[in-house]
Amino acid sequence: MPEIQKSENGGGAKALPSHAKVVIIGGGVVGCSILFHLAKFGWKDAVLLERDELTSGSSWHAAGQIHTISSDPNISRLQGYTIDLYKEIEELSGHSVGLHMTGGFYLASNKTWYDYLKRERSKARYMGLSQEFISPQEVADRHPLIDPKHYIAALWDDQDGDLDPSGATYAFAKAAKVHGAQYFTHTPATKTIQRADGSWDVHTPRGTINAEHIVNCGGLWAREVGHMQGLNIPVQPMEHHYLLTEKIQAIADAPNRLPCGIDYEANIYFRQERDGLLLGTYEQRGTPWKVGGTPWDFGHELLQPNLEQIADRLEFAFERIPVLGEVGIRQAINGPFTFGPDGNPMIGPVPGMTNYWCAVGVMAGFCQGGGVGLTMAEWMIDGEPSIDVWAMDVARFGDWATPDWGTVKSTENYERRFVMTFPNETLPKGRLQKTTAIYDHLVAKGARMDQSSGLEHALWFANGPDDAHEAPSFERNRSHDYVAREVASVRADVGVIEVANFAKHEFKGPGARAYLDRILAGFIPKPGRVTLTPMLTEKGKLYGDLTVACYGAEHFMLFGSGTMQEAHRRWFERDLPADVHYRNVSEDWHGLALSGPKSRAVLAELTREDVSAAGFAFRDTKMTYVAGVPVILTRISFSGELGYEIYCKPQYLRRLTEAVELAGADQGLRWYGARALMSMRLEKGWGAWGLDFRPDFTAAEAGLDGFINWNKEFVGKTAAQAVRQPAKRLVTLTLEVEGIDVSNDEAILHNGAAVGYISSGGYAHHVGRSMAMGYVPTQLSAGGQRLEVEILGHMYSAEVQSAPLYDPEGLKMRS
Numbered sequence: 001m002p003e004i005q006k007s008e009n010g011g012g013a014k015a016l017p018s019h020a021k022v023v024i025i026g027g028g029v030v031g032c033s034i035l036f037h038l039a040k041f042g043w044k045d046a047v048l049l050e051r052d053e054l055t056s057g058s059s060w061h062a063a064g065q066i067h068t069i070s071s072d073p074n075i076s077r078l079q080g081y082t083i084d085l086y087k088e089i090e091e092l093s094g095h096s097v098g099l100h101m102t103g104g105f106y107l108a109s110n111k112t113w114y115d116y117l118k119r120e121r122s123k124a125r126y127m128g129l130s131q132e133f134i135s136p137q138e139v140a141d142r143h144p145l146i147d148p149k150h151y152i153a154a155l156w157d158d159q160d161g162d163l164d165p166s167g168a169t170y171a172f173a174k175a176a177k178v179h180g181a182q183y184f185t186h187t188p189a190t191k192t193i194q195r196a197d198g199s200w201d202v203h204t205p206r207g208t209i210n211a212e213h214i215v216n217c218g219g220l221w222a223r224e225v226g227h228m229q230g231l232n233i234p235v236q237p238m239e240h241h242y243l244l245t246e247k248i249q250a251i252a253d254a255p256n257r258l259p260c261g262i263d264y265e266a267n268i269y270f271r272q273e274r275d276g277l278l279l280g281t282y283e284q285r286g287t288p289w290k291v292g293g294t295p296w297d298f299g300h301e302l303l304q305p306n307l308e309q310i311a312d313r314l315e316f317a318f319e320r321i322p323v324l325g326e327v328g329i330r331q332a333i334n335g336p337f338t339f340g341p342d343g344n345p346m347i348g349p350v351p352g353m354t355n356y357w358c359a360v361g362v363m364a365g366f367c368q369g370g371g372v373g374l375t376m377a378e379w380m381i382d383g384e385p386s387i388d389v390w391a392m393d394v395a396r397f398g399d400w401a402t403p404d405w406g407t408v409k410s411t412e413n414y415e416r417r418f419v420m421t422f423p424n425e426t427l428p429k430g431r432l433q434k435t436t437a438i439y440d441h442l443v444a445k446g447a448r449m450d451q452s453s454g455l456e457h458a459l460w461f462a463n464g465p466d467d468a469h470e471a472p473s474f475e476r477n478r479s480h481d482y483v484a485r486e487v488a489s490v491r492a493d494v495g496v497i498e499v500a501n502f503a504k505h506e507f508k509g510p511g512a513r514a515y516l517d518r519i520l521a522g523f524i525p526k527p528g529r530v531t532l533t534p535m536l537t538e539k540g541k542l543y544g545d546l547t548v549a550c551y552g553a554e555h556f557m558l559f560g561s562g563t564m565q566e567a568h569r570r571w572f573e574r575d576l577p578a579d580v581h582y583r584n585v586s587e588d589w590h591g592l593a594l595s596g597p598k599s600r601a602v603l604a605e606l607t608r609e610d611v612s613a614a615g616f617a618f619r620d621t622k623m624t625y626v627a628g629v630p631v632i633l634t635r636i637s638f639s640g641e642l643g644y645e646i647y648c649k650p651q652y653l654r655r656l657t658e659a660v661e662l663a664g665a666d667q668g669l670r671w672y673g674a675r676a677l678m679s680m681r682l683e684k685g686w687g688a689w690g691l692d693f694r695p696d697f698t699a700a701e702a703g704l705d706g707f708i709n710w711n712k713e714f715v716g717k718t719a720a721q722a723v724r725q726p727a728k729r730l731v732t733l734t735l736e737v738e739g740i741d742v743s744n745d746e747a748i749l750h751n752g753a754a755v756g757y758i759s760s761g762g763y764a765h766h767v768g769r770s771m772a773m774g775y776v777p778t779q780l781s782a783g784g785q786r787l788e789v790e791i792l793g794h795m796y797s798a799e800v801q802s803a804p805l806y807d808p809e810g811l812k813m814r815s
């Protein structure tokens with residue numbers, strides 16, 4: 001529990017108000033940015049509480065380097081926004097942010113990193129960010145202290161630079177004050193208690209504020225602020241080193257400030273600091289700090305440096321920036337900052353709570369703080385962010401993301417900050433967090449597993465456990481032929497895939513049908529049937545593509561994206577009528593899907609139901625028995641074949657599996673994994689949630705408007721009606737490539753100009769084509785349109801397809 005340290009109000013002479021629209025807990029760069037954006041966009045009645053002085057967490061000792069590169073394109077966009085914002089807040093507040101827009105480079109010392117940078121360049125192309133390749137000699141021209149012989153190229157970005165972290169934080173706070181908000185220093189929040197009306201009482205030693213909303217921006221204390229509410233946030237502060245050198249004469253004599261840089265292979269970042277250099281590194285073996293909790297009395301302190309920990313990195317640095325070996329170290333900084341399990345922030349309304357928001361785990365607060373503030377303010381004031389921020393949404397983690405798991409994954413992420421993660425790579429730490437009853441069985445069959453939302457699932461099947469390996473790569477790898485074998489089995493005979501990782505949401509009660517009719521844009525089926533439906537936000541953006549099933553007048557199930565399940569739960573719970581009972585039952589229903597022309601024959605052996613074409617038609621569903629266990633049986637398919645999904649309670653999965661394998665043995669049944677499924681849906685031209693379908697797009701843009709029931713009122717209807725003739729559309733492309741496929745986010749070009757981007761793709765094994773999906777301007781979306789796609793710096797010819805390459809009439813799945 002924090003104790004009050006001084007009693008004066010560092011943010012102005014006013015007394016603590018008794019009420020506010022929002023109380024933000026934490027005056028680091030993130031809290032101050034949110035305060036600024038809320039006030040700027042009209043919520044002037046916003047109050048920030050800081051337990052000490054502003055910047056009393058990790059913000060004051062940051063290295064202050066800023067750049068736009070991020071694994072997620074929308075985070076890159078928001079980083080660009082953040083950097084552009086500094087001038088505005090400096091002018092408004094009158095407080096210097098110490099900004100130096102020097103530009104910066106990302107150095108490639110080998111082909112792998114060069115390939116990585118080519119991918120980044122391609123992303124930047126369609127995002128309109130200014131990045132260009134420069135030669136090693138140009139690197140040396142711009143930064144004479146670097147030895148160019150170690151590099152093959154560098155990506156230059158004008159928008160890189162550095163700033164004064166403390167100055168930037170104060171500038172946000174003071175600019176917020178100009179817009180009418182208030183902040184109070186030396187005012188720790190000691191308790192947060194929710195009233196029956198949903199508002200919050202925030203207790204401080206200086207009095208209590210009642211607020212409609214509270215925001216946890218506790219930074220290094222995010223976990224402790226969460227605990228006040230019984231909330232376990234899976235973030236972990238990590239120790240981090242950077243060094244400041246003595247004066248370097250060449251820098252003192254240089255006419256201009258040197259650019260900043262990142263050398264991935266050496267795992268170092270660097271920039272000019274006064275007349276010397278600042279050099280930072282992410283240790284190969286990271287040190288989690290205060291695993292048990294951050295002490296409340298930790299303040300403006302630094303940790304004991306451990307230079308041995310970074311000795312191997314320093315050797316690289318001395319080799320590549322030789323002057324470093326000649327000057328002394330003025331100061332070694334070791335300070336903690338907070339990481340999340342996947343390295344991205346965790347922001348937004350916390351699922352399962354009302355009016356409780358968080359913006360925590362922001363590990364690059366000076367690159368991302370402005371964008372986080374913008375997004376949070378939009379979300380709070382408008383009800384939804386203006387762009388898809390799934391990569392930062394706190395709802396991507398659920399109960400399974402425990403504090404222990406958070407520490408393990410956050411440490412892994414810290415260590416991999418400058419380590420390549422390839423598109424096909426599965427990360428080793430924190431595995432087996434959740435497994436199904438057939439995990440060991442699938443591994444014994446040769447499954448190469450990955451983790452999604454904490455749950456293990458099969459990517460592809462090798463010839464046995466010893467064979468289930470693949471090298472991380474941007475190109476096709478040895479799994480290619482195994483996936484081809486799985487696809488061939490499904491298309492010719494029958495395949496089985498585990499489907500535990502789909503989300504299942506149950507709705508019961510007299511108001512269930514009316515409620516679903518309002519929140520889903522599509523048709524609500526009658527009992528025994530399923531329909532596909534988009535779910536839209538008020539602004540007409542996609543918020544789900546769901547299968548809705550009806551089992552009685554008052555009983556419905558929704559099946560959808562497993563990773564979105566907490567976000568969807570949050571969505572459903574926010575205004576649930578009293579006569580609707582909702583539960584996220586994803587963990588209650590595991591299961592298998594059978595796909596292929598012989599799947600009916602396999603199923604027929606396992607059930608007393610009439611599963612003939614007439615007896616159990618396409619999109620029929622029922623609660624029945626298969627293999628002697630109770631199941632939800634649905635005739636539906638994401639592979640494009642005749643297919644069935646069979647969901648059972650987890651305790652029956654093993655029994656069901658044994659029976660399916662036995663019945664399928666004579667039919668050529670083969671296990672298949674997520675990669676084969678993604679390959680088959682490509683040749684059907686079907687988009688996938690999180691890739692092709694996301695809140696960045698409307699139903700019309702995504703081609704899902706055909707599923708909308710326009711003859712009813714539903715959430716997002718007005719907005720959706722206004723954009724029925726969209727300016728861009730999702731298209732399916734075939735590509736003329738050799739041995740390589742897209743791996744998402746590549747630029748699509750027309751006449752040399754970037755006109756769109758790839759949302760997903762890969763190899764379509766049955767039709768034998770490299771394929772992709774992506775968004776392009778409507779005038780370029782007609783079948784036969786020739787375009788180009790940039791993969792690892794090469795332009796490949798692409799053609800828009802007007803119909804699915806496999807079974808365009810959909811006869812097979814209806815057979």
Ligand SMILES: Cc1cc2nc3c(=O)[nH]c(=O)nc-3n(C[C@H](O)[C@H](O)[C@H](O)COP(=O)(O)OP(=O)(O)OC[C@H]3O[C@@H](n4cnc5c(N)ncnc54)[C@H](O)[C@@H]3O)c2cc1C
Binds near residue numbers: 064359
């Ligand atoms: C050595 C080092 C180098 C870094 N270099 C960079 C860099 O080059 N570029 C970059 O972008 N980022 C860098 N960072 C990361 C950056 O510092 C963080 O991302 C950023 O500080 C996070 O800000 P925050 O507001 O989330 O958290 P914090 O700065 O930790 O702020 C949280 C605030 O909440 C207050 N608080 C906590 N509990 C309470 C309570 N109960 N009541 C009231 N107040 C409370 C704390 O006192 C604190 O002031 C670096 C970090 C370190 C340590």
